[in-house]
Amino acid sequence: MKGRALATLLMGSWALTGSPAIADTTAEKAIRDALTRWTADFNARDASRICDLFAPDLRYDFRGQPERDFNAMCSGLKQALADRSKTLSYAFDIKEIIVSGDMAIVRLVWTSKLSRSDSGQVIETKEPGLDVFRRQPDGMWRISRYMAYEAP
Numbered sequence: 001m002k003g004r005a006l007a008t009l010l011m012g013s014w015a016l017t018g019s020p021a022i023a024d025t026t027a028e029k030a031i032r033d034a035l036t037r038w039t040a041d042f043n044a045r046d047a048s049r050i051c052d053l054f055a056p057d058l059r060y061d062f063r064g065q066p067e068r069d070f071n072a073m074c075s076g077l078k079q080a081l082a083d084r085s086k087t088l089s090y091a092f093d094i095k096e097i098i099v100s101g102d103m104a105i106v107r108l109v110w111t112s113k114l115s116r117s118d119s120g121q122v123i124e125t126k127e128p129g130l131d132v133f134r135r136q137p138d139g140m141w142r143i144s145r146y147m148a149y150e151a152p
Helices: 002-017 020-043 070-082
Strands: 054-062 086-100 103-116 122-135 141-148
Touching (some): 020 103, 020 122, 020 141
Parallel strands (some): 054 141
Antiparallel strands (some): 103 122, 122 141
C-alpha cells in the first residue's frame, strides 16, 4: 500500500512540474530576473556582464536606425558605460510576457534618463518595445530580436 501511495504522489508531482502553466511562470520569472539584473548592472556601470542579456544571433531595430547585431549592441553599451561625461540610467515596465515553448515575447516600456555632467540637464525618454527572448542551449533566456522606438 505504501508503494502505491508513493507512486501516486510521484506521478502527481511529475504532472505538476510538467505543467505548461508552471513552465510559463518559471520562464516569466527567469526573464524578469534577467531584465532586472541587466538594468542593475547598467545603472551601476558594470560592463562585465552587460552583453549577457543578448543572444549571439541578436538582431535589433531601434528608432528607424539600420538593423544591428550582437557586436554592435555590445560595443555601443560598453561605450555608453565608459563615457563619464554623462550618466544614463534605465528602468523598465513590463506590460506583458507571452511564453511559448523556448520562445517568449515581452512587451515593455524602457524609461531612460540621461544627465550630462557639464550642464546638469536631465532628459527622460520612454521607449516602448517588443523583445523576443529565446531559451539558449545553456538554459538562459536571452533577447534574440527586439524593436524599440521613442514614444511621442
